[in-house]
Structure formats: structure tokens, C-alpha cells
Amino acid sequence: MTISGCAVVQPWERERLADPNMMFDENPIQKGIKEHYINIREGSEGGTGSQGGGCGCG
């Protein structure tokens, strides 16, 4: 709570957050495939985040 600085959303209030589509990079393999070709064609790298999000129920 002190770290987040935000109102805590209780576990029973996370119905929409539990949708797999609310997760960042739900399929990290597909993300890796995409970054594979983007990194060879652009001069930048990193800062694309990591898998996570959703309801945090797991």
C-alpha cells in the first residue's frame, strides 16, 4: 500500500483484471518472436516491459 500509493483493489474486485487479455505479454514466446525481427531492423532495444499484470491471483 505504501509502495503503490494507490487504492488497493481487493481480490474479489478483480473480475475484469482476471481476463488473460489484461495481462501484459500474456504469451512471452510470441513477444520474443516479434522482438527478434524488430531488433534487427531498428537501432533501439529494451524498455519493452515484462510479463505481468492481470488479477495477481496466481
Added chain:
Amino acid sequence: MVKKLLIVIFLIYPFYVFSQQEPDNQIQVNFNSYFDNFRLNVIYPSINIVKSIDNNTSITGSYLVDAISSASMKMTFKVDGVTSATANKQGGGDNTPDELRHQINLGFVRNISGVSVSADGMYSIEHDYSSKTFATNISIPFAKKNTVLQIGFAGNWDKVFPQTRFWTRSRNTTTYNIGMTQILSKNIVSQFDFSFINIDGYMLDGYQVVRILNGTNLSILEPIEPEKRIRKALGARMNFAVSKHSTLLLGYRYYWDTWDIKSSTIDAEYKTHMSDYTNISLNVRQYFQNKAYFFKATYTVPEPLMAVDSKLNSGYTNDISVNLEYKGNRYTGIPIINNDKVTFLASLGFFHRHTDSPDWVMRMSELYAYLISFGFKFSL
């Protein structure tokens, strides 16, 4: 020989993705392909396996092959791109792969009192490049899992030994990553991410050459780039539940490095459940960058630093892709698809890159690439 110029840029990027989510037991098989108007065609199938060994630990493994069809390597130019002097007689007219890269990963994810720890080792080998990677990640939930802190580290130890050169050089990369995923409301989740990447050693494509034209005198030299590069990137993403079945993700990334490249990336992804079994997403991405401080479109005299790589040029890219997931179910009545442990995956992507001066070998400023991927996940 010139075909290696295009091959190498594709192959030298083994990929990994920081991941802290404890994965489900599954096998995922993908068949990916890449085709562009620079005459590079690549097929890269992969297989990934996740299996839990106890209530808190899963092991992960993957195997990937990059295969380049020689039929795609018929080059536009009649001169050899490496020496620019001899005729390019080898056009790659057969249908057998010219190049293969093999990559194997092995790792684990362990949950320790709610804290997820993962480690992954990777080895990649091809005829002129090898790479070893170790990556680890820890994710720590706070505030009833409303906040998750992610800390990642990866080290790469690469060896470069181009077939047209007589040397072997090293490239070592260290990546630090820190991120935070934050639930903002019942319908919004956000993520902030910072990457710090330090690279030491040889960062060139070993097959590139610089043509120096001074009047009628043509000299061919190897490019020279700095042997140190520090890259930083800051990203922010927000995912909104816009309706009962749909979400909208918006992201922005700012990147800067010690070679004076600065870039901005914006992307948006709309996902929706078309039915209980069908999920579709549309992703749009746009990217802008300026050039590295030592990059020039042409050189008339030898300089201490010289580069021809289009990635270091100023320009922009556009990317659009559609992804489809279909979960097998008993109601279809069709064999294989009627298995609810199977999810089918397909994606189609289009990528366009504009550079402010033509590519050094293809002599074109516009790159158009098509990506087709399909596969399946099978729950164990």
C-alpha cells in the same frame, strides 16, 4: 557471399524475454516465417515446454532453429558485396537452406513465499557466431498483489567469426531491468519499465564494408564503430478494460544511448473475445529514431569511425499485426480441434521501415517485411 550480409543480421540476435509469471504446464510449437523486399526469407520453427516438478517449481525448455532458404538469396547486384570487385556468381538458386542457427534454452521458475524467481540459460550456435546467455528475474508482490516489482539481469557472451575474415572477436552484454506493474483500478493496470544495457566489444556485422569514393578512386574498408555502447530505455504501458470482452493497451517507450541514437515508440493493442473460444488482437506500432553520431550516408575519405548499417541511420518504422487464438472444444465435432487442451495460434504482421538514405547494399530506403506465424499450445 553477399547473401551473408543479410543472413547475419537476422541470426545474431538470439532472443529472450524477461518473464516472472509462473507458467502453466504446456508445450507450445510455433512455425514462424519472415519475408522482405531485401530478399531475406527466414523460417524459424520453435518448440517450448513448461513442466512443473512440484507445487512451487516449474522447469522450462525451448529449442529454436533459424533456417534461411537459399532460394531467397538471389541478389540484385552483380558485384560481390564484400569486395565490391568480383562478380557475384553464386545466387543461391537451389532450395536448400544456406544458413542454420540452433538455439537451446533451459530454465526454471520457482515460487518462494509469493516471490517468483526465475533463471534461464541459453546457447546459440551457427557457423560464424556463437552466443551464451544467462538471465534471471525476480518479482516481488506488494499491497495484496496490487503492486509487483520486477528486477531482471541478463548477461550475454558472444563470439563473432565471419567466414570472410581471419579473426574472432568478442561481444559482452549486460542487461539490467527494473519494472513495476501496478493495478490502478478495477479496470486499469499499468506497467513502468527501465532497461540499462552495457555492451563491450565488437558490435558490427562482420560482412559489411564501407565504400569510399573519392573522384574515380574507390577504396573498400571495414566499418569501424566504437567498442562500447550504453543503451537506456524507459517504457510505460497501460491496459484498459474497455468493455466486458475487450481491452485496449497503450504504450510509449523512450530510448537513448551513447551513440546519440534517440528514439520514441508508440504502440496500441486492441484485444477482444470474439466468442468463448476465439480471441483476436490488433496491434499497431510506430517508431522514430535519429542517427548515430558517426553514421554517414557516404564517405569520401577514411574516418576514425565509419558505419553503413541502416539501423544506425535516421528514419521510422510502422508495424501492424493481427493475432488469433482459437481454443479447441468438444462442440466443433472436428478431430484435433475438439480437444480442449489445444489452443491454436496464428498471426500475420506487416513491417515497414524508412531510412533517410538508401541501405548500403540493397540501395533502397524502404523495407517491407511480412511475418506469418502459426502454431499451437497443448496443456499437459
